[in-house]
Amino acid sequence: xxGGAGEVYRFIGDNLHLFTxxxxxxxxxxxxxxxxxxxxxxxxxxxxxxxxxxxxxxxxIQADPRFKTKEERAAEFVRRDLGSRSTYxxxxxxxxxxxxxxxxxxxxxxxxxxxxxxxxxxxxxxxLTG
Numbered sequence: 304x305x306g307g308a309g310e311v312y313r314f315i316g317d318n319l320h321l322f323t324x325x326x327x328x329x330x331x332x333x334x335x336x337x338x339x340x341x342x343x344x345x346x347x348x349x350x351x352x353x354x355x356x357x358x359x360x361x362x363x364i365q366a367d368p369r370f371k372t373k374e375e376r377a378a379e380f381v382r383r384d385l386g387s388r389s390t391y392x393x394x395x396x397x398x399x400x401x402x403x404x405x406x407x408x409x410x411x412x413x414x415x416x417x418x419x420x421x422x423x424x425x426x427x428x429x430x431l432t433g
Contacts, residue, residue: 358394360383361398367379
């Protein structure tokens, strides 16, 4: 799947925590941009998904293979006039390196119309009881 739709899904998944406007359409738009050969499809996808310019630049610097160390990435952040070295590290600290993936909920039977699904472990498994 490398180079195909999987690349778009992986990119969105890796950066899920950044998006403020997330929908299934985003995946389709990303795949269209990638298939069209748009060089900066990732940055355009971040823009469409509501990611601000400073964060997009931060993500681009993090992904750029020319910068081998965190010090090189911090220097590039400052060179682009995005903020100070300490601002770079504060932003880096706030951003997880990858999106947090939650464990899926296992549905043990399909619900009857108008009722809720039965979840494996019930409310206790979801931490809903006190």
